[in-house]
Amino acid sequence: MSTAAPELPSIIHPAHIAAHGYPHEHWRELRANDPVHRFEDGPVPFWAVTKHADIMEVGKNPDIFLSSPRLVITPTDRSDFRPPPTIIEMDPPKHRAYRRIISSRFTPRALKKIHADIDRIAKQIVDDMLEQGGRSVDFVEQVSAPLPIAVIAWLLGVPESDWKLLFDWTNRTIGADDPEYAVDGVAGPEAAQKAIFETFQYFAALVEERKKKPKDDLISLFAHAEIDGEKLAPIDVLAYCQIIVVAGNETTRNATTGGMLAFIENQDELQRVQRNPQLLGSAIEEVLRWTSPIIHFARTASRDTVLRGRKIREGDHLALFYPSANRDEEVFDRPYAFDVGRDPNRHLAFGIGEHFCAGAHLARLELEFAFKYLLPRIDEIELTGPVERLRSNLVGGIKHLPVRYSLKPAR
Numbered sequence: 001m002s003t004a005a006p007e008l009p010s011i012i013h014p015a016h017i018a019a020h021g022y023p024h025e026h027w028r029e030l031r032a033n034d035p036v037h038r039f040e041d042g043p044v045p046f047w048a049v050t051k052h053a054d055i056m057e058v059g060k061n062p063d064i065f066l067s068s069p070r071l072v073i074t075p076t077d078r079s080d081f082r083p084p085p086t087i088i089e090m091d092p093p094k095h096r097a098y099r100r101i102i103s104s105r106f107t108p109r110a111l112k113k114i115h116a117d118i119d120r121i122a123k124q125i126v127d128d129m130l131e132q133g134g135r136s137v138d139f140v141e142q143v144s145a146p147l148p149i150a151v152i153a154w155l156l157g158v159p160e161s162d163w164k165l166l167f168d169w170t171n172r173t174i175g176a177d178d179p180e181y182a183v184d185g186v187a188g189p190e191a192a193q194k195a196i197f198e199t200f201q202y203f204a205a206l207v208e209e210r211k212k213k214p215k216d217d218l219i220s221l222f223a224h225a226e227i228d229g230e231k232l233a234p235i236d237v238l239a240y241c242q243i244i245v246v247a248g249n250e251t252t253r254n255a256t257t258g259g260m261l262a263f264i265e266n267q268d269e270l271q272r273v274q275r276n277p278q279l280l281g282s283a284i285e286e287v288l289r290w291t292s293p294i295i296h297f298a299r300t301a302s303r304d305t306v307l308r309g310r311k312i313r314e315g316d317h318l319a320l321f322y323p324s325a326n327r328d329e330e331v332f333d334r335p336y337a338f339d340v341g342r343d344p345n346r347h348l349a350f351g352i353g354e355h356f357c358a359g360a361h362l363a364r365l366e367l368e369f370a371f372k373y374l375l376p377r378i379d380e381i382e383l384t385g386p387v388e389r390l391r392s393n394l395v396g397g398i399k400h401l402p403v404r405y406s407l408k409p410a411r
């Protein structure tokens, strides 16, 4: 008699997350009773790391807790599907050499150059909203999605006519487990593989152009980058372009959408920022803590070790649940309250340590500009239908957020 294949536990099951949102109640129980818990069943046995302090420890010891070969605990063991590793899956010392290539481009100082462009794009998006006032619209389509894709495409040097292509590829890569992004009925690993392949093909042509005629964009940077006097392998150049698109798009989009949902559900906090615009900075940090768009990344132990008294064996996988760390009662007062004035706010939405998000400044900037224009102008805003969530255990995505609003005219 055949038995059904074991399923991933609900705390990390894409369908469960799509149906119920983040499993905060389960994470709370794990933090209280067994913060480093072993899940044996399922296609990929793993340790669930749920406390803030433990995720810090893992993140700061990249020689023991490796990002290769498995960055995500997947619903099926995708051992047959291995896209080329990107910076996020590399370990020291290789990781540091690759990270150095982009670090100077994403500092607050370097990003000053694009303030005016982000400002212009964000302002335009909010102005466009005015025309839709009074009707039910999808906030994701209208506000959260356009800004990050425009900024990332602009930084990479992708022509505006192709931004929509990038948008579809990232949806299909991150949303591979979601039937909405299936192509010709194909979802799952094959769908992701196809999307990655198409992205690579697209970037290959642009890389060739920039090799001959460099510009001041990231594609040119990667095409000409050297490590120890050697140019990057062609596949690594493409992988670099692809990780920037994927990492920079869905995450920021979902922080914006989840942030708006938090303001709709906590209208007193919305009014608090409207009355006190100086709270915008702490409100953005609270949006990041509250939404924690990355659900988990995985690590693999390079040797036997101990974490919070649990014996981790060489080769064991660990899932770092950032949203759980961001509700940790030992670190945050009233962790389940959305508080735009929260201070201190040592959230781990961007991870910690070796792989701390390379785009953190950029993400903060995008959120700041989006909310700076939007929040003061909201007169009324309400949900007009169900929140539709992405079937993914990597990005806590909201696919559609139907809202109706009225905006005050711009001053």
Ligand code: HEM
Pocket (backbone or CB within 6 Å): 067, 087, 088, 089, 099, 243, 244, 247, 248, 249, 251, 252, 255, 292, 293, 294, 297, 322, 348, 349, 350, 351, 352, 354, 355, 356, 357, 358, 359, 360, 362, 363
């Ligand atoms: C709200 C938005 C964002 C969130 C929540 C977020 C979250 C994260 C997290 C949790 C990591 C750590 C990965 C790990 O521990 O293995 C990470 C890494 C990374 N992020 Fe972000 N991210 C955001 C926006 C961006 C943007 C806009 C970019 C654009 C360039 C970006 C690029 C990257 C890259 C390249 C890495 C890999 C860094 C490395 O491995 O050294 N992210 N991000």
